[in-house]
Amino acid sequence: MKEFLHDNRVYYNPIEFAMAHIGGTWKMPILISLRNGALRYADLKKTIPHISDKMLFTQLRELENKNMITRNTFVEKPPRVEYQLTEKAEKALPVIDQLTEYGTALMEEVGIG
Amino acid sequence: MKEFLHDNRVYYNPIEFAMAHIGGTWKMPILISLRNGALRYADLKKTIPHISDKMLFTQLRELENKNMITRNTFVEKPPRVEYQLTEKAEKALPVIDQLTEYGTALMEEVGIG
DNA sequence: CCGTATCCATATTGATACTG
DNA sequence: CAGTATCAATATGGATACGG
Numbered sequence: 001m002k003e004f005l006h007d008n009r010v011y012y013n014p015i016e017f018a019m020a021h022i023g024g025t026w027k028m029p030i031l032i033s034l035r036n037g038a039l040r041y042a043d044l045k046k047t048i049p050h051i052s053d054k055m056l057f058t059q060l061r062e063l064e065n066k067n068m069i070t071r072n073t074f075v076e077k078p079p080r081v082e083y084q085l086t087e088k089a090e091k092a093l094p095v096i097d098q099l100t101e102y103g104t105a106l107m108e109e110v111g112i113g
Numbered sequence: 114m115k116e117f118l119h120d121n122r123v124y125y126n127p128i129e130f131a132m133a134h135i136g137g138t139w140k141m142p143i144l145i146s147l148r149n150g151a152l153r154y155a156d157l158k159k160t161i162p163h164i165s166d167k168m169l170f171t172q173l174r175e176l177e178n179k180n181m182i183t184r185n186t187f188v189e190k191p192p193r194v195e196y197q198l199t200e201k202a203e204k205a206l207p208v209i210d211q212l213t214e215y216g217t218a219l220m221e222e223v224g225i226g
Numbered sequence: 227c228c229g230t231a232t233c234c235a236t237a238t239t240g241a242t243a244c245t246g
Numbered sequence: 247c248a249g250t251a252t253c254a255a256t257a258t259g260g261a262t263a264c265g266g
Contacts (some may be wrong), residue, residue, distance in 0.1 A: 004225050005162070012163055013142050014216030015209070021219060023136075025239075028128050041248050043204055050116070052240065057249060078247055088222070094206075095215045096128070102208045103127030106134060109201070112117050154228050167262065170229060176246055195265075 019094065021066050026059045028096050031089055034069065038084035061069060068092070134179050134205065139164055139172045143208050144202055147182065151197035181205070 003012045005083060011017045022028055026048070033039065033047040045056055063069045068089040074080040107113050124130045128133045136142055139161070146152065146160040158169055173196060176182045181202040187193040220226050 014213050018216030095211050098208050100127050103131030
């Protein structure tokens with residue numbers, strides 16, 4: 001595997017590239033929360049324990065920039081904003097599920113859960 | 114999902130726990146390099162472009178501490194040390210493979226490779 | 227051959243407060 | 247409701263040099 005450039009950053013392999021899209025503490029929890037349909041900011045936040053406004057905000061922007069989610073605004077009173085998975089993100093769900101299974105198995109091995 | 118403690122750190126979900134085992138820039142490349150059998154330090158290093166001694170060393174120790182690899186020393190001249198995947202790590206290989214596939218697909222979408 | 231130590235730059239995350 | 251800004255703490259990774 002030869003390294004490559006994308007958006008001003010060097011990647012050494014496909015895994016790094018994938019993790020740039022779904023990695024970090026919060027991206028996968030956010031994607032999972034949106035898997036059953038669009039959610040607005042406040043409702044999304046409720047589904048993700050411990051996340052701060054700052055992290056939710058910055059991670060939503062990053063996901064949007066990578067075309068993993070769309071941000072749809074509705075001009076109403078009060079204004080409504082909904083976040084929704086793109087196809088690109090839906091393709092990540094099986095990977096996330098498998099990662100969750102592996103994590104759950106590891107937890108059982110050390111007696112958690 | 115309720116948060117839990119392990120090795121003095123808080124985890125909020127199984128994904129975080131899984132990523133503590135295979136996450137970061139180098140752990141997955143190392144595990145992949147060891148998938149076809151044990152390798153000694155110098156040979157392992159050759160298979161992973163760009164990795165420094167420091168990162169190889171620290172990541173190997175972390176993987177050992179989490180029982181993802183074993184470190185086997187042979188008293189010879191010159192001394193030989195081999196690193197080998199454990200069963201626990203072998204269970205991660207399908208996950209890593211799927212992540213690689215996803216990353217490769219993402220790369221094709223943006224015209225890399 | 228196989229590490230190990232030290233120092234430092236950068237990235238990531240958190241705490242807190244404030245706004246249209 | 248849905249952000250946005252600022253500052254600080256911590257984690258991660260890299261450069262370099264040295265040691266049994």
